[in-house]
Amino acid sequence: MTPVLSAHGVRFGYGDRDILLGVSVDLLPGEVTILLGPNGAGKSTLIRILSGILAPREGEVLLCGRPPGEFRRREMARLLSVVGQDPPVDFPMTVAAYVGLGRFPHQGFFGGTSPEDREQVERAMERTELAGLRDRTLSEISAGERQRAAVARAIAQGARVMLLDEPTAFLDIRHRVAFYEIVTQLSATSGIAALVASHDLTLCAEYGERIVLLSGGTVAAQGRPEEVLTPSNVRAAYGVEVARDRNPATGALRVTPLRGMPAKPRGAS
Amino acid sequence: MTGGWKKSGAVFPILAAALLGALVLSAATGPVPISLRAAFDAIFRGTDDTSARVLLSLRLPRALLGALVGGALASSGVAFQALLRNPLADPYILGVSGGAAVGALTVALFLSAAASPFLPLCAFAGASLSALAVFLLARRRSGVSPERLILMGVVVGAFLNAVIMLMVTLAPPGKIPGALYWLMGDLGLGTPHRVAVLFPYVALGTVLLYLLSRGLDLLLLGDHAAFQAGLSVERVKTATYLTASLLAGSVVAVSGLIGFVGLIVPHGARVLVGSGHRRLLPAAFLLGAAFLVLSDTLARVASPAGELPVGAVTALAGAPFFLYLLRRNGGRS
Amino acid sequence: MDRSASAADRFPLASKDDRGVTVRLAAPPRRVVSLAPSLTEIVFLLGRDGSLVGVTRFCNVPAAASNLPKIGGVIDPDVEKIVALSPDLVLCTTDGNPREKVRALEEMGIPCFAVAPQDLEAVFMTIERLGGLLGAADRGRAEAGALRRRARLAHPVSTGVETPSVLFVVSTTPIIAAGVGTFMDELVRLAGGRNVATRFSGRYPRLSVEELVAARPDVIFVAGMAGVERFPPEVTRWKEIPAFRDGAVITLDGDLVTRPGPRLVTALEKVSAALADWRARRPKAPGSGAGGKR
Numbered sequence: 001m002t003p004v005l006s007a008h009g010v011r012f013g014y015g016d017r018d019i020l021l022g023v024s025v026d027l028l029p030g031e032v033t034i035l036l037g038p039n040g041a042g043k044s045t046l047i048r049i050l051s052g053i054l055a056p057r058e059g060e061v062l063l064c065g066r067p068p069g070e071f072r073r074r075e076m077a078r079l080l081s082v083v084g085q086d087p088p089v090d091f092p093m094t095v096a097a098y099v100g101l102g103r104f105p106h107q108g109f110f111g112g113t114s115p116e117d118r119e120q121v122e123r124a125m126e127r128t129e130l131a132g133l134r135d136r137t138l139s140e141i142s143a144g145e146r147q148r149a150a151v152a153r154a155i156a157q158g159a160r161v162m163l164l165d166e167p168t169a170f171l172d173i174r175h176r177v178a179f180y181e182i183v184t185q186l187s188a189t190s191g192i193a194a195l196v197a198s199h200d201l202t203l204c205a206e207y208g209e210r211i212v213l214l215s216g217g218t219v220a221a222q223g224r225p226e227e228v229l230t231p232s233n234v235r236a237a238y239g240v241e242v243a244r245d246r247n248p249a250t251g252a253l254r255v256t257p258l259r260g261m262p263a264k265p266r267g268a269s
Numbered sequence: 270m271t272g273g274w275k276k277s278g279a280v281f282p283i284l285a286a287a288l289l290g291a292l293v294l295s296a297a298t299g300p301v302p303i304s305l306r307a308a309f310d311a312i313f314r315g316t317d318d319t320s321a322r323v324l325l326s327l328r329l330p331r332a333l334l335g336a337l338v339g340g341a342l343a344s345s346g347v348a349f350q351a352l353l354r355n356p357l358a359d360p361y362i363l364g365v366s367g368g369a370a371v372g373a374l375t376v377a378l379f380l381s382a383a384a385s386p387f388l389p390l391c392a393f394a395g396a397s398l399s400a401l402a403v404f405l406l407a408r409r410r411s412g413v414s415p416e417r418l419i420l421m422g423v424v425v426g427a428f429l430n431a432v433i434m435l436m437v438t439l440a441p442p443g444k445i446p447g448a449l450y451w452l453m454g455d456l457g458l459g460t461p462h463r464v465a466v467l468f469p470y471v472a473l474g475t476v477l478l479y480l481l482s483r484g485l486d487l488l489l490l491g492d493h494a495a496f497q498a499g500l501s502v503e504r505v506k507t508a509t510y511l512t513a514s515l516l517a518g519s520v521v522a523v524s525g526l527i528g529f530v531g532l533i534v535p536h537g538a539r540v541l542v543g544s545g546h547r548r549l550l551p552a553a554f555l556l557g558a559a560f561l562v563l564s565d566t567l568a569r570v571a572s573p574a575g576e577l578p579v580g581a582v583t584a585l586a587g588a589p590f591f592l593y594l595l596r597r598n599g600g601r602s
Numbered sequence: 603m604d605r606s607a608s609a610a611d612r613f614p615l616a617s618k619d620d621r622g623v624t625v626r627l628a629a630p631p632r633r634v635v636s637l638a639p640s641l642t643e644i645v646f647l648l649g650r651d652g653s654l655v656g657v658t659r660f661c662n663v664p665a666a667a668s669n670l671p672k673i674g675g676v677i678d679p680d681v682e683k684i685v686a687l688s689p690d691l692v693l694c695t696t697d698g699n700p701r702e703k704v705r706a707l708e709e710m711g712i713p714c715f716a717v718a719p720q721d722l723e724a725v726f727m728t729i730e731r732l733g734g735l736l737g738a739a740d741r742g743r744a745e746a747g748a749l750r751r752r753a754r755l756a757h758p759v760s761t762g763v764e765t766p767s768v769l770f771v772v773s774t775t776p777i778i779a780a781g782v783g784t785f786m787d788e789l790v791r792l793a794g795g796r797n798v799a800t801r802f803s804g805r806y807p808r809l810s811v812e813e814l815v816a817a818r819p820d821v822i823f824v825a826g827m828a829g830v831e832r833f834p835p836e837v838t839r840w841k842e843i844p845a846f847r848d849g850a851v852i853t854l855d856g857d858l859v860t861r862p863g864p865r866l867v868t869a870l871e872k873v874s875a876a877l878a879d880w881r882a883r884r885p886k887a888p889g890s891g892a893g894g895k896r
Contacts (some may be wrong), residue, residue, distance in 0.1 A: 051497055077499025084326045084494060093486075101486055105499035109483050157498065300816035319815065319842045327812050382831040385775070443829030443856070446773045455776070457810050460836055500682070575807030 002065075004193045005080065005161045009059035010049055012042075019045055021217035022059065027161060027193040032184050034204045035197040036228075037214035038238050043197040046214065047165045050195070051082050060176055063161070077105035083147075083164040094133040095141065099124055102156030124155035130168035133238050144175030151182060162186075164196045176200065180207040201242070205229055205253045207221050225253045230233055239263040284555035288336060291562040295332035296324065298566050303328075326461055334459035334467070335565045335579075336558035338520040339530055341471045342559025343538070344550055346531030348513035349537055350476050351397035351485040351546065352506060353415040359532035360517035361602060363422035363510075367429025368399025369521040374433060377448045378440035389463060389522040396518030399425055404510055412492070412503045413510070453578035454527030456565050463523050481509055482546035489544075529583040530557050532554050533591045540594050560587065617735055621696060627713065630737025631691035637679050637704075640863035641693040641717070642667050644729055647745050647864050650736040656687045663857070663865070681706050689891065691715060693732070697862075719862045720790050722870070726750055729864065735751045749867045756867070756874040758794035766820035766880050768795035769845070772856070774824065774833045777809040785866060786825065786859050793874035811837055820844045821880055823873065827856035848883075850878050 001198070003026035012020045019042040027033055036041050048054045050061055052068030061068055063079055071079070081102070095241070102124070103117040125131045128148040133141055137181055138149065147167055168176040180196075180203055187194050198204055204211060204225065213221045213227040215237035221228040234242045239262035247254040297303070303311075303320040311321030345360035353362070372395025376388040403425050407417040437445060451458070454598045478485075484505035487495040516533070538553035561583065568582040625751040635656035636642040642661040645654055651666065656673040671687065674680035676698045684692065684707060692714040694704050704714050715735060719725040726746040733742015770786040771779050779799035780786035784806070790797045798817040799807060809817075814837070822845040824830065832838075833851065841847040858869040 048493075053493060053496060073496070073501045074499040077497065080497070082494070082497040084491075092539055093489075094543065097486075097543070097545050101483075101490070101498060104483055104487060107483070109480055153498075299812045301812055322840075323812055323815060324841075327810075327815075329879065378829075382775075382834060385834065441827070441829030443827035445829075447775050450776050457776070547863055569810065573802060574804035575802045575813075576810055 003062075004029055005050060005061075005063050005195075007046070007050060007056075007059065007061045010046070010056040010061065011058035012045060012049060012054065012056050012174055018057075019217060020049075020056075023217075023219055024059075025195075025212050025222070029160065030099065030187055030191045030194045031209055032187045032194045032196065032207070034208040034214060035195055035211045035212050035214060036199075036201070036204060036237075037197075041214045041237075042217065043214060044165050047082065047163050047195070047197060051097065051163055052076060066077065074105040074108065075120065078159060079159055080161045081157040081159040081162065083150045083154045083162065083167050084168050085166050090138065092137050094137055095130055095145075095152075096121065096125070096133050098138055098149055099130070099152045099156050102153035103159075105157060120156050120158055121180060124152040127155060127186060128152040129178075135229055144171050144178070147171060147175065147179065148182070151179070155186065160192060162192050162194045164194065166197050166199065168200065169196070176203055201234070201255050201257070205255045206247065206250065225255075229253065229255050235263070271525050280552060281555070282558065284541075284552060288555050288559040288562070291559045291566070292332045292336060295335065295562050295566045296328045298570060299323065299328055317557075320346045330459045330461045330464045331456050331565070332562055334464050334524060335456050335562040337464065337471045338456065338524045338527060339534075339561025340554035340558035341474060341516045341520045342527065342531040342561075343474050343553040344478055345513045345517040346557075347535040347538070347546070347550055347553045347592035348485065348509050348516075349531075350535055351488050352509045352513070353419060354489060354491070355415065355419070356536065357532070359528070360513065360522075361526065361528070361531070362426075363418060363514065364399035364403040364425045364429070365396045365514055365517045366526050368431070369396035369518060370433050370526065371395045371399075371436070373431055373451055373522070374436050374440075374448050377451060378436055378444050388468075392522035396514070396521055399429060400510075400514035400518065404507075412550070413506055414492070416485070418510075420586075442576060450578065451525040453588055454525040454580035456524055456527075456579055457559075457576070458524060464521075467519060467523050470519035471516065474512055474519070475550070477512045478509070478516070479547075479550050481505060481512070482550060485546040486544075495559065525580075527561070527580045527583060528585055529580065530561055533587055534560060537591050537594050539599070603713040613737065617715070617731065620718045621716050623714075623716070625691075625713045625715045625735070627691065627735065629691075631704035633687065633689045633691075634736065635673060635684050635687060635689040635692045636661065637662070637673075637692060637694040637699045638639070638676055638861075639667075639857070640861040641695065641732075642734055643694070643861065643863040643865065645736065647734055648733050648738045648741050650738050653736065655689060656684060674793065679703055683732070685710055685712070691735070693717070695862075698775070708820075722753060722792070722866060725862050725864075725866055728862075729836065731843075744862070749864055752867050753870055754794070757792055758872045758874070758878070763794060764881055764884060765794060765796050766877055767798050767818065768821045768823065768877070769798050769817065770823045770825065770859075771813070772806065772825045772827070772830070772860075774831055774837070777811070777814060777837075778806050779809055780825070781805050781807050785862065785869075789866070789870050789873045790823075792870055795873075795877050811840070815840050815842055818843055820848075821852065821857050821876060822846075823859075823876070824851065825859050826851040826853045829895045831858065850876075850880060 005027040008024045010020050010023045011018060020066050023046060035043050049056050052055055068076060082253050105122060107117065125134060128151055130148055130152055133145060138146055168179050183196060184207055186192055190224055208225050211225055213228050213233060221233050231242050234240060241258040241260060243256050243258055245254050301323045304322055308315040308324055309321040311324050333345060342360055349358040349360060349362060350356055369392040373388055376384050376391050396548035404423045407413050407421040483498055487498050487500045488505065492502050534557040535553050538549055538556050542548040542552040564582045565579045567586060568577040568579045571577055613630060614626065618624050618807055626682060629743055632653050633655045634645065634653045636645060636654060637658060639658060639661045642657045643663055645651055647666055649818050654670055657667055658671045658674060658676055659672045660676060661667045673683045677700060681703050687714055692707055692712055694714050694716050696716050696718040708714050715892045717728045719728045721760045726749055728744045730742045768790045769779055770790060781799040781802055781804055787797050798819050838846045845851055858865050
């Protein structure tokens, strides 16, 4: 299968310091790839490079076989959507209107709202269980619901690739679980290639199909959770000791951190 | 008060009716008595007596000017608040007022009366130049950020204010009252000719902003998010900046610096129609127009000491009204 | 004639100024500083300009006054410059001179005499008082008397004359009129006119063009100052206004009508002459009119 979005040998840094020292990653349709890595490893930077906001110093990024710079803005937005960490809070816009913004790449400035647009917005809200909140404003709903609205907007955008940058960073377990449920279902049913940058080792182990571990500026490991989340990998990346076993209820890999002051991770500055 | 009634189409007809009512009230108010009959004759039969002339060349132009200026300032305010992602932004924040004042005062204070027909042109030129300067100063390779825009606006504004102070000190004393009243805003400067010249600028500016509505909605998400949602962010920012400055600059050139309208009317309009710009921009225009025309009518009759500066009335009367409006909405805006 | 004024011929004297402050002088002052152009004019009128050692930069009448050392403006006199001249009397006005600076001078031991005449008669009395203060009491009385006579002559002769409606403006764009409590208002009244600006409260109301049309003044006086121009054409085209229709717009020297000094009488004479002229040009109407339009 050809990757929808791929990066080869990407180097990038701010100022003199290079953060990414040659990163290669492929995103396949219908697959949820989880991007793991400690703070400062460059997950957000990589996502920005993948979405075309930043240009790599070396290496290339290909979206459907072409570099992002070649696309016109709206064309690119029809292919790729991004969900960030913090959707706007004091935004006096209703949930329905906010999700509706996601249709912009299909409407442009002058296009009206077509039945297709409305349908996509409805479906996006249903998938994220927001239909009941459609008329509430963003400032009225909870943080978890706001995050779901951001995901809904990205879904409504109808893109083939979805990049999600630590979207559950400030959310409680309920919303984290809901989030991963939504994304995995979405990917499975719509064939969307999703990349989720995350910190959450436990949920990654449970939900991840493919994990890319970013550490020290390169991809330290990638593959299935069993292959990537080894104690030595985790120790090298995070400096934390973990124990591994199988979750008796689900059968998925379970990774639990052990007590003790963490060591300095490899490649940390 | 959420959802439901905001979507109702009733808001716009009501606002339009309010504007119409304000215009009629303004045209009906003044020291020269004009009977209804005389008004009809003037408009439909082209009579040329004093009543007709007062109505057609003093009152109607003044009322229409108020509508154009109020609507333009409100629309410009909406645009700047979206562009800067800041609810405290107003049309003057990025250099327009200082530049316009320097242009206008140069004519008002230092040139002879023969040059006074050129005052609006000079004010407009001043406004455009200073807005452009702020934009260019704030621009970086990565584009224009709201924070830098505000910073440069403040710096340029402070500089121009100092220039204005200097000008007033050096001016011949007989010209200072006129300059002061211009600075406070004065719809009495509207002649039929000026209104006619202003109209295309306001029409062009408001239509352009309306076309940018979706872009303004997306800008509120933040530059990155807007970019990723498919917006050509820098182009939209530039277009918004230039259009909003053009709008503000053109009305300030004719009527002086009328404050408060561009800051508060956008918030009032949001309470009425929500913050989607497709509805917000027209609503703000209508609300701003009606508000300013009413304020001007009040300014003309409120005080036994003669006409009050309209900018004072907009703030004095408007602030409590809008406070009420915002509180009713739970302070959300 | 004020008895106490002639008693003040003799020095040493104590005289209360318009603030209620008592100024004591042992002898006629020899080094006088004036902080207002009107006061300078009065000193010259009294023949005591030999004692003037400092004036404001606006003191231009008579011409000789411009040659005297300058101590700043009216609202911004320079205290140090004044002190450097070692005056034994400073003449000032509460209508314009900053209170703090006058107080500063007094704290340095310089006597300050403040006057603030509000109408013509008060100006004449001020001339008399200053005459006494400066050691020219007889001259003061004589000059004040002469001015009073001239002022009386400027009143209209008979009571049955027509009263034109008059507007006196200090600015043409915007139109700022002299209202109740101004000297210009008093001049208009004394000359037998009716000031249309008195329907507004406040001393200097701003009028819109429409208000001008509604008021329909017969005669308009413009207090010309640096920068005050003629009315713009979009205002003068309103021929409903008799003053514009008949070309009865008269510009007077602004200093003449705003300085509370002897030339106020000259201003009165000019205003009176203009109104008499207006009456002469009227078609003869039977009986006396209440005059003026609305």
